Amino acid sequence: MKNYKLFTVTVFAFSLLLGFTACKPKNAGSAVSSDAAGKVYVAPGKYDEFYNFVSGGFSGQLSAYGLPSGRLLRVIPVFSVDPEKGWGYSEETKPMLNTSHGFVPWDDLHHVQMSKTNGEYDGKWVFGNANNTPRVARIDLKTFRTAEIIELPNSGGNHSSPFITENTEYVVAGTRFSIPPDDKNGDVPINTYKQNFKGTISFISVSKADGSMDISFQLQCPGVNFDLSRAGKGVSHGWFFFSTYNTEQANTLLEVNASQKDKDFIMAVNWKKAEEYIKAGKGRKQSVRYAHNKYSDVTHSATSVIKTEVTVLDVKDFKDLCYFFPCPKSPHGCDVSPTGEYIVGSGKLAALIPVFSFDKLQKAIAAKDYIGEFDGIPILKYESVLYGEVKKPGLGPLHTEFDNKGFAYTSMFVSSEVVKWNIKDLKVVDRVPTYYSVGHLTVAGGDTKAPYGKYMVAYNKITKDRFLPTGPELSQSAQLYDISGDKMQLILDYPTIGEPHYAQIVPAELIKNNSIKFFKMEENKNPYFSNGEAATKVVREGNKVHVYMTAIRSHLTPDNIEGIRVGDEVYFHVTNLEQDWDVPHGFAVKGADNGELLVMPGETQTLKWVPNRVGMFPMYCTDFCSALHQEMSGYVRVSPAGSNTPLLFSTGKNYPASDTAQKK
Numbered sequence: 001m002k003n004y005k006l007f008t009v010t011v012f013a014f015s016l017l018l019g020f021t022a023c024k025p026k027n028a029g030s031a032v033s034s035d036a037a038g039k040v041y042v043a044p045g046k047y048d049e050f051y052n053f054v055s056g057g058f059s060g061q062l063s064a065y066g067l068p069s070g071r072l073l074r075v076i077p078v079f080s081v082d083p084e085k086g087w088g089y090s091e092e093t094k095p096m097l098n099t100s101h102g103f104v105p106w107d108d109l110h111h112v113q114m115s116k117t118n119g120e121y122d123g124k125w126v127f128g129n130a131n132n133t134p135r136v137a138r139i140d141l142k143t144f145r146t147a148e149i150i151e152l153p154n155s156g157g158n159h160s161s162p163f164i165t166e167n168t169e170y171v172v173a174g175t176r177f178s179i180p181p182d183d184k185n186g187d188v189p190i191n192t193y194k195q196n197f198k199g200t201i202s203f204i205s206v207s208k209a210d211g212s213m214d215i216s217f218q219l220q221c222p223g224v225n226f227d228l229s230r231a232g233k234g235v236s237h238g239w240f241f242f243s244t245y246n247t248e249q250a251n252t253l254l255e256v257n258a259s260q261k262d263k264d265f266i267m268a269v270n271w272k273k274a275e276e277y278i279k280a281g282k283g284r285k286q287s288v289r290y291a292h293n294k295y296s297d298v299t300h301s302a303t304s305v306i307k308t309e310v311t312v313l314d315v316k317d318f319k320d321l322c323y324f325f326p327c328p329k330s331p332h333g334c335d336v337s338p339t340g341e342y343i344v345g346s347g348k349l350a351a352l353i354p355v356f357s358f359d360k361l362q363k364a365i366a367a368k369d370y371i372g373e374f375d376g377i378p379i380l381k382y383e384s385v386l387y388g389e390v391k392k393p394g395l396g397p398l399h400t401e402f403d404n405k406g407f408a409y410t411s412m413f414v415s416s417e418v419v420k421w422n423i424k425d426l427k428v429v430d431r432v433p434t435y436y437s438v439g440h441l442t443v444a445g446g447d448t449k450a451p452y453g454k455y456m457v458a459y460n461k462i463t464k465d466r467f468l469p470t471g472p473e474l475s476q477s478a479q480l481y482d483i484s485g486d487k488m489q490l491i492l493d494y495p496t497i498g499e500p501h502y503a504q505i506v507p508a509e510l511i512k513n514n515s516i517k518f519f520k521m522e523e524n525k526n527p528y529f530s531n532g533e534a535a536t537k538v539v540r541e542g543n544k545v546h547v548y549m550t551a552i553r554s555h556l557t558p559d560n561i562e563g564i565r566v567g568d569e570v571y572f573h574v575t576n577l578e579q580d581w582d583v584p585h586g587f588a589v590k591g592a593d594n595g596e597l598l599v600m601p602g603e604t605q606t607l608k609w610v611p612n613r614v615g616m617f618p619m620y621c622t623d624f625c626s627a628l629h630q631e632m633s634g635y636v637r638v639s640p641a642g643s644n645t646p647l648l649f650s651t652g653k654n655y656p657a658s659d660t661a662q663k664k
């Protein structure tokens, strides 16, 4: 949604036409109530009540905060390399970022969703999307690490993703950019969009036992832009709803050309039907290439497999699978109420919020209340599906979440506010300013069947004067509101990592007791594991040198290594021998064109280093682990290529000079 900064200008002009004025809220400083501090104060040593998982946007990462304190607990590397944690730098983690395009060290993570059981958070995994090179990641909350990444073929920009069904049957992902399917010639003129471009929606199955993902099937849909989506729940379980834009099928200057029509569509998908067709063998096998990467907490390493086939249903061949219904002006958020009955479309350029009824949708389908077809998909009549419209909510509605008292909360990008309205009578009951230009918002449990309410967080794109200046770029921010009373109350600002889009607020109780404290040494199946200092060694295989190393407070074994030559590929396989919570050791060596290693207790991680000059290379532990952490270090001696310095390694002893001399 970075684009919205540009987009503001257009909407601003548009709003003037409508007679509104987009304006910045006044008195930013005084908008905080006097009891705010008490509401967010979590005493030192006390835990927060909620975890807040916040997408990092163009940082490609996910961060975990505590609420209500706003404390940053951890940045979890997902789609982008993170030298701080060795993610994408260690040999063990590199395969996690493999794709059919090769190693991709960055992405753009917009949406995060927690796994659900019976429509409520179950605390097991969170999923995130890669918007640029289409992928979906699963983060395991036992370790707060990315456990799996699956690439999505036939996809060009995985924005409408990942959205989860009531029992995590599927994680669903819709393509933002339509493109020619992967098995078709993509080398066609761009202006053949209407003939050649298709949109794809992927249904990724998730194993109940261990969360393993697999692309179950894909739906090939008309070429439009899929923006956001939600699974049905309760009465609408078995359905999925996707907002679309660019139903004009423009391929250039979308800002203008994709804003021509008064209404775009929401697409309703009967995924239970799609499942039936797949079971009945109606799918078509399509040859594709996509990477499927998994990280094992036993081998402490990742594997990447390239898969070559998906099963596709072409939705226009099945008359009871997909339906369009009109939604005013470039819908963005498409959100489903806790009961599953109401579907809220947020037209970015619309001056109202349409609320659709699942019950009316079913009746309209039964009555074939169509006003036409779009690429073979029936279009239902707006009025037949509409429950009602929220009038004059504000400007630039983007996203809606729900509380436990029958209210909905919609973010207004242009008028910088959150608007609270009643789901039944559609009356606006409260509005509060945000500072500034709110994108997503989230209510605790706000996308579940049973929201917790209590807190709402707005994620802002622009912060201007809210924090101390930091040059041309300012941190983006989250703003925490107490929503337990009739009036929403701003109680905290906290800066975020990267650009926050969607987030989840999850009770700490669901997660905190499942956290792994360390990895058991006896379960370590890494092929380069050293089971104790006695097992350490240095092994040369041609120009490859494997250093089996251990780390324990406060020394590395071996800490003196000789006989390495310029141009050798040296692999430091470091096993952390600690069996205690919160005692990682780090590892770095001078001149390595690499990140560090940060090795958890009981784990083995590998740093590759190719020394390019003769000399003495210090290595050391990077994580202050004990009073003698500064002593936790050593030396690697690098001799010329082709030299015959004997390969020696030791800790706490010196070889006689005759052993270490270069043989003449």
Ligand code: K7E
Residues within 6 Å of the ligand: 001, 110, 111, 159, 228, 332, 398, 399, 438, 439, 440, 500, 501, 502
């Ligand atoms: Cu509105 Cu990419 Cu979910 Cu951002 S999207 S705000």
Ligand code: CUA
Residues within 6 Å of the ligand: 551, 552, 553, 554, 584, 585, 586, 621, 622, 623, 624, 625, 626, 629, 630, 632
């Ligand atoms: Cu180990 Cu510092």
